[in-house]
Amino acid sequence: MGHAGTLISAVLFLFRQKWRTSINRFAEAMTIFAVMCALVFPGIHVGRVWMAYYMFPLPNQMSMWPNFKSPLIWDIFAVSTYATVSILFWFVGLIPDLATLRDRAKTKIRKTVYGALALGWRGANRHWQHYERAYMILAALSTPLVLSVHSVVSFDFATSVLPGWHTTIFPPYFVAGAVFSGFAMVMTLMLLTRAVYGVKSIVTMQHLELMNKIMLVTGSLVGYAYAIEFFIAFYSGNEYEQWVFMKNRATGPFAWAYWTMISCNVISPQLFWSKKLRTSIPVMFVVSILINIGMWFERFVIIATSLFRDFIPGSWGYFRPTYVDIATYAGTLGLFFTLFLLFLRWIPMIAVAEVKGVLPEADPHYHPEGSHDDHAHAPAAALAGGE
Amino acid sequence: MSSPEYRSAAPPPAGKRLALLLAEYATPGECLHAAEKLRDAGYSKFDSHTPFPIHGMDKAIGLPDSKLGFLVFAGGLTGTTLAFTMMMWMNGVDYPLIIGGKPATSIPSMIPIMFELTVLLSAFAAVFGMFHLNRLPRHNHPLFESENFGKFSDDRFFISVEVEDPKFKLDRTKELLSKTHPASVEEVYEEAQ
Numbered sequence: 036m037g038h039a040g041t042l043i044s045a046v047l048f049l050f051r052q053k054w055r056t057s058i059n060r061f062a063e064a065m066t067i068f069a070v071m072c073a074l075v076f077p078g079i080h081v082g083r084v085w086m087a088y089y090m091f092p093l094p095n096q097m098s099m100w101p102n103f104k105s106p107l108i109w110d111i112f113a114v115s116t117y118a119t120v121s122i123l124f125w126f127v128g129l130i131p132d133l134a135t136l137r138d139r140a141k142t143k144i145r146k147t148v149y150g151a152l153a154l155g156w157r158g159a160n161r162h163w164q165h166y167e168r169a170y171m172i173l174a175a176l177s178t179p180l181v182l183s184v185h186s187v188v189s190f191d192f193a194t195s196v197l198p199g200w201h202t203t204i205f206p207p208y209f210v211a212g213a214v215f216s217g218f219a220m221v222m223t224l225m226l227l228t229r230a231v232y233g234v235k236s237i238v239t240m241q242h243l244e245l246m247n248k249i250m251l252v253t254g255s256l257v258g259y260a261y262a263i264e265f266f267i268a269f270y271s272g273n274e275y276e277q278w279v280f281m282k283n284r285a286t287g288p289f290a291w292a293y294w295t296m297i298s299c300n301v302i303s304p305q306l307f308w309s310k311k312l313r314t315s316i317p318v319m320f321v322v323s324i325l326i327n328i329g330m331w332f333e334r335f336v337i338i339a340t341s342l343f344r345d346f347i348p349g350s351w352g353y354f355r356p357t358y359v360d361i362a363t364y365a366g367t368l369g370l371f372f373t374l375f376l377l378f379l380r381w382i383p384m385i386a387v388a389e390v391k392g393v394l395p396e397a398d399p400h401y402h403p404e405g406s407h408d409d410h411a412h413a414p415a416a417a418l419a420g421g422e
Numbered sequence: 423m424s425s426p427e428y429r430s431a432a433p434p435p436a437g438k439r440l441a442l443l444l445a446e447y448a449t450p451g452e453c454l455h456a457a458e459k460l461r462d463a464g465y466s467k468f469d470s471h472t473p474f475p476i477h478g479m480d481k482a483i484g485l486p487d488s489k490l491g492f493l494v495f496a497g498g499l500t501g502t503t504l505a506f507t508m509m510m511w512m513n514g515v516d517y518p519l520i521i522g523g524k525p526a527t528s529i530p531s532m533i534p535i536m537f538e539l540t541v542l543l544s545a546f547a548a549v550f551g552m553f554h555l556n557r558l559p560r561h562n563h564p565l566f567e568s569e570n571f572g573k574f575s576d577d578r579f580f581i582s583v584e585v586e587d588p589k590f591k592l593d594r595t596k597e598l599l600s601k602t603h604p605a606s607v608e609e610v611y612e613e614a615q
Contacts (some may be wrong), residue, residue: 092512100512102519109534116542123549131473131575138572154559155566158574160457160483162556163475168488169552173545180541187534391577392474399454399476 039217040066041121044128045177048170054245056389057238061228062221063125064382068374069220070118072367079363106190113187120180124173127166130156131388185209192337199279199341202267208260212333215253215300218246219326224375226320228384237385240314247313250326254304257333261301279341288353289340296336299329438611441564443583443595444571445604450476453579456602457482460583463598467587471565471580490551497547498540505539506532564612571610578605 044059081087090111092101101108134156137149156162189205202208222243229238265285268276284293303325307313339354378384395401447453453470460468461484470479480487509532513519518526553559565571565582574580581602583595592609599607 092508098517100517100519102521103509103513103535104519104521104524104528104531106534109538112535112538116538119542120545123545127549127552135473135575138575150561151559154553155561155563156558156575157563157565158471158473158580159556160470160472160476160479161485162558163472164480164485165488165490165552165555167475168490169548172490172494172548176541176545176548180538183534183537183541190534388474397450397474397476399449399451399478401449401451 039181039213039215040064040069040221041117041124041177042181042214043217043221045124045174045181048174049178053393054242056386056393057234057242058221058225058246059389060125060128060382060384060386061225062217063121063128064375064378064384065220065224066217067118067121067125068371068378070114070121071374072371074114074118075363075367075370106187106194109187110191113184117180117184120173120177124177127170127173128386128389129382130154130166131158132383132386134158135387136383181213182210185213197341197345198273198275199284199337202264204260204263204267208257211253211256211260212330215250215257215304216326216330218250218253219323219330222246222250222319222323223327226316226323228379232379232384234385237390243316243319244313247307247319247322250322251304251307251313254300254326258297258301261297283344284336284340287340287344289336289343292332292336293340296329296332299325300333303329435611437614439614440585440592440609441567441612442585442610443592443599444565444568444608444610445581445583445599445602446570446573446606446608447579447581447603448605450579452603453581454479454482456581456599456604459598459602460581463589465583465587465589465595467584467590469582471571471574471582473575473577473579476579488555490548490555493551494544494547497551498544501539501541501543502536504543505536509535564610567612568608568610570606570608582610 040062043062044055047055047059078084078087081090089095090101090108103109130153133149133153137146137153140146140149186206186209189209192200193202193205195201225238225243229235265280268280283289303322306318306322312318343350343352343354345351391397445456447456450472453472454476457468457470457479461482466484468483470476470483472479510527514527520526571580581599581604583590583599589595596607
């Protein structure tokens, strides 16, 4: 989910999908906050947080450098690059809107803060020219970057020799899963915000339906990846692979988690084949929540069911989370929603300048009421009448 | 519309000097055609100020293509080279680590980090290059002296003509602007140095 927002807004920008303007700000904010939450876990898992700088190529007292052949180091670079570029992309998109807030501000504090953040934006065409180019380049950079982040994260698993993790389908499977869960989370948050703030004329049913169609496609892709994992386990003839997938996941002690994942991620989005269900707000809200749950279980199934009942006696038993595990998870939910509510409160949740730019009136050759007049040569009287 | 409203037509206030003329338009089309007229009249130091980029305005003002791409290319190349040299030196020369009997440095295992740093430095070049080309941040532009200018970020479209333009003559320029159907034309002053 943390990796999906930028993909949503960058890929849709490159494909010139104008409807993205109503969801991109949302999706990007969600991404940045989710990445911040995601960073909490490895931060804790390194054990000694104050030693976290060992992961970066910084000179240290052991005069030792990181092992750049390790996928975990690739992951450090991928995730930190991803977080930085996402924040830059988000901020660049925000500049014209911050200028709008600055010009509408009534109090001194608002004028100062928004004024400083807007960098003195004057909407000059000389600026827009470079701005648009920069935005396009950032979108073009973000797209392969997102694909690489998912792939690198999946290398952490795929390059290990653990049955259940050692799977070549992981990179594309993780990418599809990220788009899938990202759209589901955007949908959940968007439906709530849309109802509370009354932005129904900007986020229309058409937008929601298009998002549901993407969820249907990516959900089916994820379902295909689940099936292929089983097929490869069977086709490889490797008994350990077969044992992990068939005995441990699908029918073992964690079968309940596995089948929760399948029903939420593969079966529930199939409802969207029906136009009636795809355009029903209650149905899409419930399905988006189910997908969020399902994608959480996907991580759980990949990690926990591959690590229990394996080679070490310490891992023979059943996995039960401790209260620390649960509290950490609950804490990240709190962190995410705190940041998200602050975002809704202080920053335009819809990309104002971009929405204005796709209105029909924004076209310099737009003529209201079907009237035809030539601006350059029409007499003033005709213009006054025509417009 | 046929008789635009003139703001501050009085002589310049004490300690101030004229910085630019600011014309306001109600639609993007009028703003675009006004820019074309100024360009055809030989003006070069003028610009439009609009809530969103207007299609065709680059041509109407007569701007060359943005050079940002070159900066980004240089940034990307720096990233690739930096990543390659860093890994070669750290893992190959300064502290070779033999893990699992594999060579200390191998190019395939360097690809992910080379890619990431290429993207990172390209993105920095794109954003900070854009700031540099636009001379941002700049919080003290004479345009902000105009009360009316704040509407540019809402729903109005402006054209500003700088006094420094070689073709600039207060009466003539004002007359030219008034022929482009502006909603208002304003003289904007800044503090005299």
